[in-house]
Amino acid sequence: MMQSSINSRNSIWKGVDWVTILIYLALALFGWVNIYGACYTFEQSSIFSFSNPAGKQFVWILSALVMGLVVLLIDEKLYDILGYWMYAAIIVLLLITPFLANDTKGSMSWIDLGPLKLQPAEFAKFVTAIAVAKYMSRYGYSVRSWRDLVVPFCLIGVPMVIIMIWQKETGSALVFAAFLLVFFTQGMNGKVLLYGFLAILLVVVILKLQIIPDAWIDKVLMPHQRARIEVVLGIREDPMGYGYNVAQSLIAIGSGRFFGKGFLQGTQTKLSFVPEQHTDFIFCTVGEEWGFVGTFVVIALYVGLILRIIYLAQRQRDLFSQIYAYSVASILFVHFTINIGMVIGLLPVIGIPLPFFSYGGSSFWGFTLLLFILLRMDGSRINKMH
Amino acid sequence: MINPQYYKRAYVLGGIVVAVALVFVGRLFYLQVIDTSTKDKADGNALVRQTIYPSRGLIYDRNDSLIVFNQPVYDVMIVVKEMRKGFDTLSFCHAMQISREQFEERMSEVCDRRRNRGYSAYVPQLFWGMLSKEDVAAVQERLFNFAGVSVRKRTLRDYVYPSAAHIVGSVGEVNRQDLERDSYYAIGDYSGRDGIERQYEVLLRGKKGVEVLMRDSKGRIQGSYHNGELDYSAESGTDLQLTIDIRLQQLAEDLLQGKMGSAVAIEPKTGEVLAMVSVPSWDPHSLVGRQRSKNYAALLNDPHKPLMNRAVQAQYPPGSTFKLIQALVGLQTGAITPSTLYGCNGPGSTPIKCTHHHGSPVSLEAGIEQSCNPYFWQAYRDILEQHGYGKNNAIFRRSYDHWRDLVVSFGFAQRFESDISNQVTGSIPRAKTFSRIYGETGWRAITIRSLSIGQGEILVTPLQLANEAACIANSGYYMTPHLVRPLPSMPAIERHQTGVDSVHFGVVQRGMARVMTNGTGRWYNIPELQMCGKTGTVQNPHGKDHAIFIGFAPLDDPQIAVAVVVENAGFGATWACPVATMMMEKYLTDSISRPDLYDRIRSAHFINTQAQ
Numbered sequence: 001m002m003q004s005s006i007n008s009r010n011s012i013w014k015g016v017d018w019v020t021i022l023i024y025l026a027l028a029l030f031g032w033v034n035i036y037g038a039c040y041t042f043e044q045s046s047i048f049s050f051s052n053p054a055g056k057q058f059v060w061i062l063s064a065l066v067m068g069l070v071v072l073l074i075d076e077k078l079y080d081i082l083g084y085w086m087y088a089a090i091i092v093l094l095l096i097t098p099f100l101a102n103d104t105k106g107s108m109s110w111i112d113l114g115p116l117k118l119q120p121a122e123f124a125k126f127v128t129a130i131a132v133a134k135y136m137s138r139y140g141y142s143v144r145s146w147r148d149l150v151v152p153f154c155l156i157g158v159p160m161v162i163i164m165i166w167q168k169e170t171g172s173a174l175v176f177a178a179f180l181l182v183f184f185t186q187g188m189n190g191k192v193l194l195y196g197f198l199a200i201l202l203v204v205v206i207l208k209l210q211i212i213p214d215a216w217i218d219k220v221l222m223p224h225q226r227a228r229i230e231v232v233l234g235i236r237e238d239p240m241g242y243g244y245n246v247a248q249s250l251i252a253i254g255s256g257r258f259f260g261k262g263f264l265q266g267t268q269t270k271l272s273f274v275p276e277q278h279t280d281f282i283f284c285t286v287g288e289e290w291g292f293v294g295t296f297v298v299i300a301l302y303v304g305l306i307l308r309i310i311y312l313a314q315r316q317r318d319l320f321s322q323i324y325a326y327s328v329a330s331i332l333f334v335h336f337t338i339n340i341g342m343v344i345g346l347l348p349v350i351g352i353p354l355p356f357f358s359y360g361g362s363s364f365w366g367f368t369l370l371l372f373i374l375l376r377m378d379g380s381r382i383n384k385m386h
Numbered sequence: 387m388i389n390p391q392y393y394k395r396a397y398v399l400g401g402i403v404v405a406v407a408l409v410f411v412g413r414l415f416y417l418q419v420i421d422t423s424t425k426d427k428a429d430g431n432a433l434v435r436q437t438i439y440p441s442r443g444l445i446y447d448r449n450d451s452l453i454v455f456n457q458p459v460y461d462v463m464i465v466v467k468e469m470r471k472g473f474d475t476l477s478f479c480h481a482m483q484i485s486r487e488q489f490e491e492r493m494s495e496v497c498d499r500r501r502n503r504g505y506s507a508y509v510p511q512l513f514w515g516m517l518s519k520e521d522v523a524a525v526q527e528r529l530f531n532f533a534g535v536s537v538r539k540r541t542l543r544d545y546v547y548p549s550a551a552h553i554v555g556s557v558g559e560v561n562r563q564d565l566e567r568d569s570y571y572a573i574g575d576y577s578g579r580d581g582i583e584r585q586y587e588v589l590l591r592g593k594k595g596v597e598v599l600m601r602d603s604k605g606r607i608q609g610s611y612h613n614g615e616l617d618y619s620a621e622s623g624t625d626l627q628l629t630i631d632i633r634l635q636q637l638a639e640d641l642l643q644g645k646m647g648s649a650v651a652i653e654p655k656t657g658e659v660l661a662m663v664s665v666p667s668w669d670p671h672s673l674v675g676r677q678r679s680k681n682y683a684a685l686l687n688d689p690h691k692p693l694m695n696r697a698v699q700a701q702y703p704p705g706s707t708f709k710l711i712q713a714l715v716g717l718q719t720g721a722i723t724p725s726t727l728y729g730c731n732g733p734g735s736t737p738i739k740c741t742h743h744h745g746s747p748v749s750l751e752a753g754i755e756q757s758c759n760p761y762f763w764q765a766y767r768d769i770l771e772q773h774g775y776g777k778n779n780a781i782f783r784r785s786y787d788h789w790r791d792l793v794v795s796f797g798f799a800q801r802f803e804s805d806i807s808n809q810v811t812g813s814i815p816r817a818k819t820f821s822r823i824y825g826e827t828g829w830r831a832i833t834i835r836s837l838s839i840g841q842g843e844i845l846v847t848p849l850q851l852a853n854e855a856a857c858i859a860n861s862g863y864y865m866t867p868h869l870v871r872p873l874p875s876m877p878a879i880e881r882h883q884t885g886v887d888s889v890h891f892g893v894v895q896r897g898m899a900r901v902m903t904n905g906t907g908r909w910y911n912i913p914e915l916q917m918c919g920k921t922g923t924v925q926n927p928h929g930k931d932h933a934i935f936i937g938f939a940p941l942d943d944p945q946i947a948v949a950v951v952v953e954n955a956g957f958g959a960t961w962a963c964p965v966a967t968m969m970m971e972k973y974l975t976d977s978i979s980r981p982d983l984y985d986r987i988r989s990a991h992f993i994n995t996q997a998q
Contacts, residue, residue, distance in 0.1 A: 187392040254417045254424025292418040303407045307400050314396050337406050344413050
């Protein structure tokens with residue numbers, strides 16, 4: 001046992017899934033190029049200059065790669081051992097964040113560390129995934145027993161509630177719903193997913209028909225949330241107000257046509273008609289400058305990545321790694337769906353980043369850790385045969 | 387450890403991923419490939435097309451005297467974003483001499499993207515347009531007090547002479563129809579509204595230049611688009627040379643002041659219009675700049691209809707000036723010869739009495755000289771009856787139509803295909819018109835006898851009368867009357883042959899010369915200029931007779947053909963003839979030898995007669 005451990009540490013690349021890493025690098029690189037495009041102001045400024053987001057993103061990417069390397073060096077058993085402690089630590093961090101947050105723009109989710117702003121919610125995802133995987137891989141655990149679901153639901157629910165209510169980041173909180181998909185892979189009654197889907201459909205139909213008194217809706221939803229939902233449902237026409245982001249985003253993507261306007265030639269994103277263009281709305285820069293070809297490639301990369309991770313999950317030999325792998329696939333899938341769905345006007349505006357693509361150190365680091373922990377587990381699976 | 391029971395659920399998860407991706411790809415395919423509306427929206431968002439205005443073409447008269455040029459005017463521009471910081475509205479209104487309400491109303495117009503499509507709070511917007519140099523001085527002096535206010539220079543029309551308003555026309559803001567008809571125009575552009583300015587708009591306006599700039603979502607200019615590859619510079623408008631002699635034009639306007647009517651002079655050999663006057667008129671300066679709409683409304687409501695160009699829009703019976711046409715058609719059809727004599731019983735003649743006293747019988751030349759009504763009635767009757775009436779009046783009606791064809795060949799009952807705008811056709815009725823009134827067999831020469839002396843159902847415009855004089859001066863043809871010397875790119879001026887052979891014109895020309903030496907024009911003749919003419923006095927059911935004169939000079943080599951109509955003035959010999967002779971003298975000798983006559987004519991007023 002000691003021997004194999006040393007072996008694996010000597011060759012950290014052994015057994016690492018190169019397909020996943022290549023897709024990861026492709027997304028990071030293309031994202032970086034598009035961040036440069038989105039923030040380009042027609043005044044020459046180097047893609048490496050730290051004064052613009054692309055330059056900073058370059059630093060985030062490099063440092064994330066270092067983190068990834070470190071993760072590959074660390075024995076994956078560490079996560080099994082420290083799983084709950086890490087979870088406890090992140091919960092505390094989430095709780096104290098609003099006190100440390102510099103309350104500009106009303107956000108309570110950022111810890112300001114000089115040039116670096118940390119968003120703990122981005123790290124809560126992989127930590128929660130580890131904790132859930134650890135609990136669900138216990139001997140004799142059955143997801144079909146309601147009693148056994150209580151703890152996982154709590155593990156998910158606590159960070160979700162803190163982020164949603166305490167930090168007021170509804171979007172980041174919604175991502176935790178991804179674990180429903182994980183439960184499903186572990187045998188949870190499939191009807192739960194079906195009913196969930198039908199329930200959303202029902203709400204959509206009810207809102208669309210506008211048969212509920214406004215006062216009731218206002219009790220559940222914040223005014224801006226309601227407005228964003230109504231814009232997507234076509235109830236509200238508000239291209240200069242709540243619908244502005246999406247209207248401009250659709251113009252940006254649509255104006256790219258088939259082949260796009262070319263790198264740095266987009267007028268919509270460059271002249272800041274699309275807000276949040278390098279973060280949550282980065283996908284419309286792809287649409288404008290690289291056209292349908294670009295958006296298709298990006299979607300294909302994500303589908304490839306997620307399917308690859310599902311494949312990795314299937315080939316795991318232990319339940320802990322497998323549940324963790326499904327968690328990674330589900331979290332990436334939910335981000336992908338909500339972000340792109342929002343940018344192309346199919347879902348209401350929910351501000352969450354596009355993994356490996358959007359500008360932002362915390363999210364890039366968080367997703368990198370999420371992915372590389374899985375790669376470490378997957379790389380070591382051979383050893384577990386013994 | 388791993389429960390293989392749920393192994394297949396991974397495929398369900400994969401299926402969901404693929405399904406979502408397919409929905410996204412489908413949506414993107416629609417947005418990026420099928421729906422084509424977004425490209426324009428993106429350009430509309432980001433690109434500002436800043437127009438560079440060309441200077442409008444200048445207008446010269448036939449002797450290269452400048453008539454119309456461009457004057458600088460000043461637009462007060464505002465940058466709304468800069469104004470907001472503590473703008474002193476009250477003193478700004480005071481400097482601009484506008485009320486607080488006007489200021490607020492204008493501001494809301496400027497800031498409304500629906501009414502002001504190019505609005506940007508960071509880009510200068512037109513606040514108040516077309517201030518004169520004097521007006522703007524008050525603002526400019528105190529300009530530094532007002533943040534965000536600047537003055538932009540552009541050009542408006544200006545005129546050297548207070549004349550030729552009907553010919554030149556005016557320039558005004560484009561209206562909705564122009565915008566729909568011609569994509570060249572944008573809201574707030576100027577274009578020729580009438581006259582030459584309108585007729586030659588495409589040449590005069592030149593070509594606007596464009597600078598394509600990019601603006602960001604807040605309207606801040608971010609520089610030129612594609613390094614100015616899409617920009618192009620403005621091209622100045624083409625200069626035009628009128629056929630008008632501005633001195634002659636001014637003289638005629640001067641002589642006709644205080645009257646209603648018109649005067650048209652044509653160079654017979656070329657069809658170039660030397661002068662085209664319609665009175666009452668207006669000073670073209672009054673339809674420029676901020677006063678335009680107010681003054682235009684005043685002209686529109688004036689009971690004397692100054693906006694009407696009487697030279698081409700007023701129709702009168704030609705009166706005795708038409709006898710020249712009767713003579714020529716009579717000669718051409720063989721109904722009369724130069725030596726044909728007709729009897730005249732003076733005031734006792736039937737069916738038309740003679741208004742002049744002369745011997746009897748009279749020859750053609752003497753008939754013209756004395757404007758003998760019985761002579762031309764009998765000539766007209768012989769033209770129409772020379773082949774008899776025939777069964778069902780058919781031969782007579784054919785003779786009438788043949789007469790009409792020959793008359794029309796002098797340019798009557800039609801618009802000249804030229805750059806003279808707003809022409810009306812006038813009218814010479816066809817046989818079928820009379821047949822409709824009287825029945826096919828119900829009318830004879832006697833029925834339409836008043837036509838013989840240019841009264842009754844025929845209507846002509848002063849321009850057509852001048853063209854008639856030009857036809858006679860040219861012994862049988864006319865060139866299409868026109869106002870602008872054709873540029874190489876334009877078709878040549880057309881020559882029109884009348885239906886009367888040139889051999890018949892000599893006797894008529896001699897008759898017209900005798901009018902000036904012995905007949906109704908003798909009081910105003912200038913013998914050395916070999917003037918030829920014919921007076922007319924047209925009965926006017928609404929008031930005093932209209933005075934008409936047509937003529938040309940000199941007889942040997944005609945340089946100028948003239949027609950003058952003075953409404954409600956009385957005898958053509960008394961009021962129209964002196965105007966025409968002074969115009970001919972001015973054009974041929976560049977002088978006025980009869981200052982007393984000049985003063986008498988120009989101080990005569992007939993304008994109130996109709997207003998009663």
